[in-house]
Structure formats: C-alpha cells, structure tokens
Amino acid sequence: MSIVNQFHTHEVQNQPYALANYNAWETDIALKEAVAREGASWAENHLSEFGALTGGELITSGFLANENKPKLRNFDSYGRRIDEVEFHPAYHDLMRAGMKYGMSNFAWRNEERSSAHVARAAVMYLGSQPEAGFGCPMSMSYAAIAALRHAPTLADKWLPKLLSSDYDPRSLPMEEKLGCTMGMGMTEKQGGSDLRRNTTKATLQEDGSYKIIGHKWFFSAPMCDAHLVLAQSENGLSCFLVPRFCPDGTRNAIQVQRLKDKLGDWSNASSEVEFQEAFGELVGIEGRGIPTIIEMVALTRLDCMIGSSAQMRQAIVQAIHHTSQREAFGKLLIDQPIMRNVLADLALESEAAIALTMRIARAVDSIDHDPHEAALARIATAIGKYWICKRTPVLVNEAQECLGGNGYVEETIMPRLYRQAPLNSIWEGSGNVQCLDVLRALKKEPETRDALFTELQKAAGKNSDYDAELKRLTGRFEDTQTLEFRSRYVIERLALMLQASILLLTDNTEIATIFCRSRLANEHGLAFGTLSPDAPVDLLIERAAGATQAVL
Incomplete structure (x- = not known):
C-alpha cells in the first residue's frame, strides 16, 4: 500500500456546498x-x-x-x-x-x-x-x-x-x-x-x-x-x-x-x-435639536426593521440551502417532518417581517401629503422596530441550529448573523424606549391611535382569530395605571395584528390563516417549529426556497 493510500482516511460526503452566486431579488x-x-x-x-x-x-x-x-x-x-x-x-x-x-x-x-x-x-x-x-x-x-x-x-x-x-x-x-x-x-x-x-x-x-x-x-x-x-x-x-x-x-x-x-x-x-x-x-x-434630528431617527429606525428582516431572510435561506443537501436517518433533512415544521415557521416569520417593513416604508413615502399615512408611520415605525428586532436573534439561532455544528463555525455566515442579530434592537432606542415612544404617541398625538385602528380595521371580517383579537385590543389600553408596565405585551400584540392585517389583505390566504392561528390564537409553542399539522408547510418552504433552488 502506498503512503498516499495509507493516509487517505475519508472522502467528503453528505456535506452541502456553500450558497453562492444566486440572485437575492429574483429568488425572494x-x-x-x-x-x-x-x-x-x-x-x-x-x-x-x-x-x-x-x-x-x-x-x-x-x-x-x-x-x-x-x-x-x-x-x-x-x-x-x-x-x-x-x-x-x-x-x-x-x-x-x-x-x-x-x-x-x-x-x-x-x-x-x-x-x-x-x-x-x-x-x-x-x-x-x-x-x-x-x-x-x-x-x-x-x-x-x-x-x-x-x-x-x-x-x-x-x-x-x-x-x-x-x-x-x-x-x-x-x-x-x-x-x-x-x-x-x-x-x-x-x-x-x-x-x-x-x-x-x-x-x-x-x-x-x-x-x-x-x-x-x-x-x-x-x-x-x-x-x-x-x-x-x-x-x-x-x-x-x-x-x-x-x-x-x-x-x-x-x-x-x-x-x-x-x-x-x-x-x-x-x-x-x-x-x-x-x-x-x-x-x-x-x-430644537431633538425635533430636528428625530426625522433622521425615524428613518434609521425603519432601517433597523429592514436590517433585521434582511438577517431573517439570510438565515432562512442558509437553513433551507443546508437542509436541502444534508441527509440524516435515510432522508434529506428538509424532508424530515419536524424539520419541515421548523423551516416553515421560520419562513412564516420572515414573510411577516418583510410585509410589515415594506408597508411602513410606504407610509413614510406619504408623510408629506397623507395625514393617515403620516400618523401611521409615526406610531407603526416604533411598533415594528420593537417587534421585528426582538424576533431576529431567536430566529437566527433556530436557523443556525438547522446547520448543526457547521452553523457554529466561522466558515459559514451563521455566527456572524448571530452576533449581528441583537444590534438593531439596541440601536436607535432599545425595546423599552420604543414602547415608551408608542405610549407617548398614543397620549400626545391621538391621530396616531386613529390611524392605527383604521389600518387594522381594513382586514376586519377576513379571519375569526383576527376579529377576536381586534375586539380585545381596545380593552388593552383601558387600564392606564398599568399600561406602561404591560406595554411590551400590548405592543407585541399590536405588531402581530399589523402583520396579520397585511397578510390577510394579500392573495396568500393559507399563509395569512396560519399566521393568525399561530400568532394570534396561540396555537403555537414558545419555540419555532410548533405550527399545527395542517399548516401550509410545503407552500411556505417552497416560497422561501427560491435561492436554494437556483443554485442546486
């Protein structure tokens, strides 16, 4: 036996190729x-x-x-x-x-x-x-x-x-x-x-x-x-x-x-x-330094939402790409039922994040000529910044787990995404600051509350879980003595309702329905991968998998 063959211990098998050379627009x-x-x-x-x-x-x-x-x-x-x-x-x-x-x-x-x-x-x-x-x-x-x-x-x-x-x-x-x-x-x-x-x-x-x-x-x-x-x-x-x-x-x-x-x-x-x-x-x-610079802060807060949504997207793309090539226990990871639940749930969160982000960007577009959109931008930016930036670290961690040990080493992008994920929840005001900003707007600028509920009312009648939560929302503001203490929960629900309202107004009925059931009716656990068995798993993964399909 030659020395070369003697020390030829293994071949690289069952390892994915790195995601590269795809069009991030065309596949999204x-x-x-x-x-x-x-x-x-x-x-x-x-x-x-x-x-x-x-x-x-x-x-x-x-x-x-x-x-x-x-x-x-x-x-x-x-x-x-x-x-x-x-x-x-x-x-x-x-x-x-x-x-x-x-x-x-x-x-x-x-x-x-x-x-x-x-x-x-x-x-x-x-x-x-x-x-x-x-x-x-x-x-x-x-x-x-x-x-x-x-x-x-x-x-x-x-x-x-x-x-x-x-x-x-x-x-x-x-x-x-x-x-x-x-x-x-x-x-x-x-x-x-x-x-x-x-x-x-x-x-x-x-x-x-x-x-x-x-x-x-x-x-x-x-x-x-x-x-x-x-x-x-x-x-x-x-x-x-x-x-x-x-x-x-x-x-x-x-x-x-x-x-x-x-x-x-x-x-x-x-x-x-x-x-x-x-x-x-x-x-x-x-x-008047704060009022002057606050217009800048409003736009950088929108960018916090954009950046966090982008990190979500990159994390789910990497997870689907990896699981589409890695086998375990006789089949590809992406074909394992429990993994499909995880991937579909991550994709659902990512879709809701970009939907809300782009809706708020449109409100920003109309600030100078549409009072409703201006008031919506004023309050929804803080709501969206709070929630999307909070969700990103846990989503990135779950996607990182889909890669197993490979997701923990610097040769992949996942450790970088994980380190980056907490930043936007801190930059331009922490979560508590966003909550206080929402409460301040509701108190001092009543038009923001009107705009918020006008926006939510657009999807009324399209989903029973949504309608039930919409009825509960008004009551969540009645106890003003404890509102600041409860504000994180209240604003979380507002964010979920805004996301649900946008999804309900699209043609993606199955996705909107499972979002309302899992996020509003609480048919969902505290971790990702806990969707109900009748969730449109195949649809969610297929929509999110464009980048992987483009390079395989």
Missing part, C-alpha cells in the same frame, strides 16, 4: 410581492441587478471585511494627528456597491416616483444580507437628508454630495470629493437614550458658526465626511453639522479616542470621540 418571492404591493414595481430591474451582486461577489466581500477589522490610526508616521480608520479593501467594495445602487440615497434620487422609499427599502434589504456592517453609514447618510432640509443653506451645499452614486473614501474636504457620507453623534456616557442629559457644549461665534466642546460615547462610522451632533447651546439642546474638515481645509478638532470592541458589526467602525472646539454649523432652530 415574499420581497417581490411586497415591493409590488406597496407600489415600487418600477424598480424591479434595478433590484434584480443589485440582487445578483448581493447574492454573488458581495458575499465574499462580507467575509473578508469581517476577518479584517478596521484599525484606528491616530497619528501618521511622523507624529501628526490624523484620526483615520483603515479598512480592508473588501469594506470599500461593499461601500462602493451600496453607494452605486442607492442604499444611502435611492429614495431621494427618485422622489418624483411613487413609493420611492419602498424601492430604497428593498435596496437596503438586499444589501444588508451579505454583510450588515456597512449598513450603518448607508443608513445614516440616507436619514440625514431629512434633517438637513431644516437648514437650506447646508442642504444646498451637502445634498449633491450625499446624493452622489460615487463612493469616495479619500480624507479630503467635502468640496474636493466625488461623493460623501454622513453619520450621527448623539449618545454620551451619562445619558444614553436620555438625550437631555447630554453635556457637550456649543458656543456661538461671531461668524455664525459654533465651537463644540465635549464627548460622544458612540460615534458611529467616524470616517464619514460629517456627523449630525447634539450639543447644548445657549437656548438648549440643538443639532449641529460637524464636518471632518473645516471650511479652510484643515482637519476639524475631532479626536477619536478609540474604536469600540463590539460583539458583532465587526466590519463597521464605531468610536468614542472628543470635540476640542470643533467647528459646527446649526441645523434647524437652537433649542
């Missing part, structure tokens, strides 16, 4: 239906082109960007302060694709089209699947445009750069760049979500600019060309645009203290910074 039935339902079919060619990229080469870029974390370079080789972050080329590839296809600005570039924010939500959803980390600067750049419009002079200067499709990573003044990105700096050590405890100071100068002194505990994407920052001015908490370079071309006095060592989101740089009389320009009215 639920997404395509949602985009059409919410009025953005005009973007299909654009989405198909981007879907081929996100299901192809950007998958590799995502792995490389996470394996090579960003590095902070405070000084150059001769000791000059530069405060720059060095990224792997793969991160720049992701950013370049995001800018080109409009993750940061597609809605604003197509404002004359109907449902432009729905189309952009689909772009963001596709781009977030191969890697979520670069979504942070994409999201903040998108959302900043709404806030900047409160300062027409600044908007005239910055918007052409923010609307550019060219990614330009060079450290240069804005005027010299092909395109720009923008971040946000709100959080401080002593306050967190309690922004009124911010201590950063802004002092008015003779030329109308401000000098800003203070710190930020979370300053995401420090390599953005500017950040919107909250600071205390003479008349209270105000919003300022703080660029990386001053008007005279010198570096602004923003010192990056360190990069955060995070659980996940490894490809993105999150930092702590100090402002040492940094140059800033007022956005909006002094003392």
Whole structure:
C-alpha cells in the first residue's frame, strides 16, 4: 500500500456546498410581492441587478471585511494627528456597491416616483444580507437628508454630495470629493437614550458658526465626511453639522479616542470621540435639536426593521440551502417532518417581517401629503422596530441550529448573523424606549391611535382569530395605571395584528390563516417549529426556497 493510500482516511460526503452566486431579488418571492404591493414595481430591474451582486461577489466581500477589522490610526508616521480608520479593501467594495445602487440615497434620487422609499427599502434589504456592517453609514447618510432640509443653506451645499452614486473614501474636504457620507453623534456616557442629559457644549461665534466642546460615547462610522451632533447651546439642546474638515481645509478638532470592541458589526467602525472646539454649523432652530434630528431617527429606525428582516431572510435561506443537501436517518433533512415544521415557521416569520417593513416604508413615502399615512408611520415605525428586532436573534439561532455544528463555525455566515442579530434592537432606542415612544404617541398625538385602528380595521371580517383579537385590543389600553408596565405585551400584540392585517389583505390566504392561528390564537409553542399539522408547510418552504433552488 502506498503512503498516499495509507493516509487517505475519508472522502467528503453528505456535506452541502456553500450558497453562492444566486440572485437575492429574483429568488425572494415574499420581497417581490411586497415591493409590488406597496407600489415600487418600477424598480424591479434595478433590484434584480443589485440582487445578483448581493447574492454573488458581495458575499465574499462580507467575509473578508469581517476577518479584517478596521484599525484606528491616530497619528501618521511622523507624529501628526490624523484620526483615520483603515479598512480592508473588501469594506470599500461593499461601500462602493451600496453607494452605486442607492442604499444611502435611492429614495431621494427618485422622489418624483411613487413609493420611492419602498424601492430604497428593498435596496437596503438586499444589501444588508451579505454583510450588515456597512449598513450603518448607508443608513445614516440616507436619514440625514431629512434633517438637513431644516437648514437650506447646508442642504444646498451637502445634498449633491450625499446624493452622489460615487463612493469616495479619500480624507479630503467635502468640496474636493466625488461623493460623501454622513453619520450621527448623539449618545454620551451619562445619558444614553436620555438625550437631555447630554453635556457637550456649543458656543456661538461671531461668524455664525459654533465651537463644540465635549464627548460622544458612540460615534458611529467616524470616517464619514460629517456627523449630525447634539450639543447644548445657549437656548438648549440643538443639532449641529460637524464636518471632518473645516471650511479652510484643515482637519476639524475631532479626536477619536478609540474604536469600540463590539460583539458583532465587526466590519463597521464605531468610536468614542472628543470635540476640542470643533467647528459646527446649526441645523434647524437652537433649542430644537431633538425635533430636528428625530426625522433622521425615524428613518434609521425603519432601517433597523429592514436590517433585521434582511438577517431573517439570510438565515432562512442558509437553513433551507443546508437542509436541502444534508441527509440524516435515510432522508434529506428538509424532508424530515419536524424539520419541515421548523423551516416553515421560520419562513412564516420572515414573510411577516418583510410585509410589515415594506408597508411602513410606504407610509413614510406619504408623510408629506397623507395625514393617515403620516400618523401611521409615526406610531407603526416604533411598533415594528420593537417587534421585528426582538424576533431576529431567536430566529437566527433556530436557523443556525438547522446547520448543526457547521452553523457554529466561522466558515459559514451563521455566527456572524448571530452576533449581528441583537444590534438593531439596541440601536436607535432599545425595546423599552420604543414602547415608551408608542405610549407617548398614543397620549400626545391621538391621530396616531386613529390611524392605527383604521389600518387594522381594513382586514376586519377576513379571519375569526383576527376579529377576536381586534375586539380585545381596545380593552388593552383601558387600564392606564398599568399600561406602561404591560406595554411590551400590548405592543407585541399590536405588531402581530399589523402583520396579520397585511397578510390577510394579500392573495396568500393559507399563509395569512396560519399566521393568525399561530400568532394570534396561540396555537403555537414558545419555540419555532410548533405550527399545527395542517399548516401550509410545503407552500411556505417552497416560497422561501427560491435561492436554494437556483443554485442546486
């Protein structure tokens, strides 16, 4: 026996091939239906082109960007302060694709089209699947445009750069760049979500600019060309645009203290910074910083929903792809009855998440001209952000289990999805903050409650379980003394009803029925994989399995 044969111990058998080179748009039935339902079919060619990229080469870029974390370079080789972050080329590839296809600005570039924010939500959803980390600067750049419009002079200067499709990573003044990105700096050590405890100071100068002194505990994407920052001015908490370079071309006095060592989101740089009389320009009215920046926060909260829905989608795609190739006990895993229950349940959750996300994106589209949609967007964004972001970690974990031990090793995307999954429930306000925001809206803006129940009433009479829960909902608000204590449960039920109402108004009757039975009538356990035997399991798996079928 030769030495080669002597040590030839095994062949690789019964192991799946990695999912690659699929079109994330063309293989996603639920997404395509949602985009059409919410009025953005005009973007299909654009989405198909981007879907081929996100299901192809950007998958590799995502792995490389996470394996090579960003590095902070405070000084150059001769000791000059530069405060720059060095990224792997793969991160720049992701950013370049995001800018080109409009993750940061597609809605604003197509404002004359109907449902432009729905189309952009689909772009963001596709781009977030191969890697979520670069979504942070994409999201903040998108959302900043709404806030900047409160300062027409600044908007005239910055918007052409923010609307550019060219990614330009060079450290240069804005005027010299092909395109720009923008971040946000709100959080401080002593306050967190309690922004009124911010201590950063802004002092008015003779030329109308401000000098800003203070710190930020979370300053995401420090390599953005500017950040919107909250600071205390003479008349209270105000919003300022703080660029990386001053008007005279010198570096602004923003010192990056360190990069955060995070659980996940490894490809993105999150930092702590100090402002040492940094140059800033007022956005909006002094003392009205929170109302000014809240329009930005509303859009980044929508992006939390989009990002979490995208993680759900990628997790279920990976689970179905794996189980379609792996055998156990004489048959493919996907053909095992208990596994089919799990996969169908995960697919059901994913479908409901993208349905609600796209419906809220359509409400955002209509804020300026439809009072009902504006009020719905105001309250449903917080409801959806709370629920979808809460559901993502447990869904990703269940999908990870479908891969067995393979789902726990870094050669697959599952550990990265698992690390990333909790982020959106924390970013832009934790679950408790979302609940309080809903209660605040219901109390101070009664039109939001009217809009919510008007929306829910559209599906009345289509399902008995839905109708029963709709009757119970009004009573859940009657005991105002305990409402805050009960708010998580109440808002969970509101989220489920919103999802159910959307599904009931589609042609997918079987899916809507099992959603109502399992989520509203509680014919479901506390874990995924506990659907009733008459659930449309084959239909759910078939709809979710498009990506797997495309590459097998």
